[in-house]
Amino acid sequence: MSSQLILVVEESERTRAFLAEQLAADGYEVLLAESRRHALALLGTHRPQLVLADLNGHTLGLLD
Numbered sequence: 001m002s003s004q005l006i007l008v009v010e011e012s013e014r015t016r017a018f019l020a021e022q023l024a025a026d027g028y029e030v031l032l033a034e035s036r037r038h039a040l041a042l043l044g045t046h047r048p049q050l051v052l053a054d055l056n057g058h059t060l061g062l063l064d
Contacts, residue, residue: 005046007031009039009053019052 006028010016013034020030031046033039039053 005029005031005048005050007033007039007042007046007048007051009033009036009051011035011054011056015054 004027006023008016008019008023008030010019010032011034016032016034020032023030031042031048033042039051042048043051
C-alpha cells in the first residue's frame with residue numbers, strides 16, 4: 001500500500017478525472033469514488049492518508 005494514497009470523492013465525473021490526473025502527475029496514488037456509498041466501501045478496504053471530498057448532496061454524509 002502506498003504511503004501517498006489519496007481518496008477523491010466527487011460526484012462530477014469530469015472533476016474526478018481532472019483531480020486524478022493532476023494528483024497522479026504529482027506522484028500520488030489515487031482512488032476515485034463518485035458517491036458516499038462508494039467512498040465508504042473504499043475506506044473499508046483501503047487506508048488513504050487523505051480524503052478530498054466535495055461535500056454536497058450525498059457526499060455530505062461522509063462527515064458522519
